[in-house]
Amino acid sequence: MQFYAAERVGLFIDGSNLYSAARALGFDIDYKKLLQLFASKGRLIRAFYYTALMEDQEYSPIRPLVDWLDYNGYTMVTKPTKEFTDATGRRKIKGNMDIELAIDVMEMCQYLDHVVLFSGDGDFRRLVEAVQRKGVRVTVVSTIRSQPPMVADELRRQADTFVELLDLESQIARAQSYREERPAPQGGNEE
Numbered sequence: 001m002q003f004y005a006a007e008r009v010g011l012f013i014d015g016s017n018l019y020s021a022a023r024a025l026g027f028d029i030d031y032k033k034l035l036q037l038f039a040s041k042g043r044l045i046r047a048f049y050y051t052a053l054m055e056d057q058e059y060s061p062i063r064p065l066v067d068w069l070d071y072n073g074y075t076m077v078t079k080p081t082k083e084f085t086d087a088t089g090r091r092k093i094k095g096n097m098d099i100e101l102a103i104d105v106m107e108m109c110q111y112l113d114h115v116v117l118f119s120g121d122g123d124f125r126r127l128v129e130a131v132q133r134k135g136v137r138v139t140v141v142s143t144i145r146s147q148p149p150m151v152a153d154e155l156r157r158q159a160d161t162f163v164e165l166l167d168l169e170s171q172i173a174r175a176q177s178y179r180e181e182r183p184a185p186q187g188g189n190e191e
Helices: 015-025 031-039 063-071 098-111 122-133 153-158 165-172
Strands: 008-014 043-053 075-080 082-085 091-094 114-118 137-142 161-164
Touching (some): 008 015, 008 031, 015 137, 015 165, 031 043, 031 165, 043 063, 043 098, 063 075, 098 114, 098 122, 114 122, 122 153, 137 165, 161 165
Parallel strands (some): 008 043, 008 114, 043 075, 137 161
Antiparallel strands (some): 082 091
16 A cells, blocks of 8 residues: 555545455454554544444444444444335335445545545446546555455556455454454363
C-alpha cells in the first residue's frame, strides 16, 4: 500500500461486503487494528461504516458491533432493512447502502487526498472514476483469493491501487480466543 504521511485519508467500509469477504477468507476483522493501521498511513480524516439494520428484531447480532464502532472512532451510517415479497412469493430482506456510501464519498472527496473503499461491488466503478477525476487517489480493499472472487474486475481495474484483503490479515485480524487456541480435551477425565 502506498500512502504519503501528509495525505488526508478517508475510509469507506461497505460493512456487509467486508464481512463476507473476511468470512470467505476465514478470519474476523479487529476494527480497532484496522483503524490504527490506516491512521498510521496518513492523516485519517474519517472512517465511515455502512450497514443496514433489522429494526423489528428484538436482538440483532450486528448491534453490539455497531455500538462499539460508534464509540470507537467510526462514523456509523445505518438504515433499516426493507422487507418485501418477490415474484415467486418468497419473503426477502433488502438493505443496500450503496447510495449512502456514494454520496458520502462525493461530499468528502474535496477534503481528502486518498479514498480507501472496502468493497468489491462493481457498482462503485463509476464512483471511483468520478472521484479520480477530482484528483483523489482511490484504493480498493477486497479479495480475489476467495472462491468465487469477491471483487468485480472492473472495480479492481479502475482503482489506483487494489489491496488484497488476505494480505492485510496479519495486521487487522482479530486474535483467536483462548478457547479456539487450546486443543480440545482428550478422554473422559475433564476437570
